[in-house]
Amino acid sequence: MEMPFIRSALFIPANNPGMVQTAHLLGSDAIIFDLEDAISLSQKDSARELLNEAFKFFKKDSVVRIVRINPLDSPYFYDDINMVKEFDIDFIMLAKADVESVIALENEIKDTNIKIITLIESASGVLNLKDILSASDLVSGMLFGAEDYSLDMQIERTKQSDEILMARQSIALTCKALNKFSLDTPFTDVEDFEMLNIDTKKAKAYGFTGKACINPRQVRYVNAIFTPTQKEIDYAREVVYAANKAKEDGIGVFSLNGKMVDAPIINRSHLVLENAKKAGVINE
Amino acid sequence: MIKDSVAGTLESNDVLVEISNNDSGRIINLESPVKDMFEEDILKVVNNVLDEFNIENITINLKDQGALDYAIAARVRTALKRGLK
Known part of the structure; x- marks a missing residue:
């Protein structure tokens, strides 16, 4: 399986037309159109419709399109899939991925060209990563969600990220061994570019292939570090x-x-x- | 019978769509900063969606904030689906 070239993947709320229509101009290698955490429960339907129309209106360019859907244990999983599987996109990102939800997603999209990115955001997710990544041939890579992981571990998140060192190294190692791409957790202080640089250099050193961004201003820093010098x-x-x-x-x-x-x-x-x-x- | 429903926002590049039932055909009220230039295009988008849903009797109020065609279509579709639930 050929690895997509994703140094940076920028989260965009899927229900904001101004952001949806300009996202591809912001310099990231991939856009993650978010139907999950960025969308309130009352607006899930509206966000799906907006993406549906947007992807028909704007032709796909070189920027990798990813849509993050709601997890299997939410009431939105199948509603999301039924619409998203018709989109002209590269990947579905599965929130709170485990073996069961990967197989459920695979069953729904196996007749499309869409591949799966698993979002690993729990202790069991990190521990069972090999099984999750191997649960379907459609799984191409993963994103580490360190905020939810830290919550699950009941540990304090710090900018230095020492508390997620083992998880990060374990993830990067597993992905490399299975030939899957690995996107590191976003750096959440969108004003601190010095620490963003340090954090991104660590991710690259551990073996991650790219990093998620939550603000367009983070993209150029992440791209620079994941570009060969x-x-x-x-x-x-x-x-x-x-x-x-x-x-x-x-x-x-x-x-x-x-x-x-x-x-x-x-x-x-x-x-x-x-x-x-x-x-x-x-x-x- | 369509229930009253709303979709969209008043944020830039968006449109707030409010729909309600009536017995007098399609009544489309548009407020938009670009109404003079694009009223015909916006109404065409709205009517295309209404055709798709086979809806003839409806009142639609649109408060446009510079939304592109795709966003207008998406918000009208959402409002209709909510109204038809």
């Missing part, structure tokens, strides 16, 4: 060039600038160049 690109080019030459010469493992280079480093270099190309920072 010039130093990474230069090194990747050197590795790929040297690897091609070594292959011609019939050499398996070789050394570059005094360091041994083998298959994992070569593969990683290809990935860096591929992501740099998708991010538009290199052409070839």
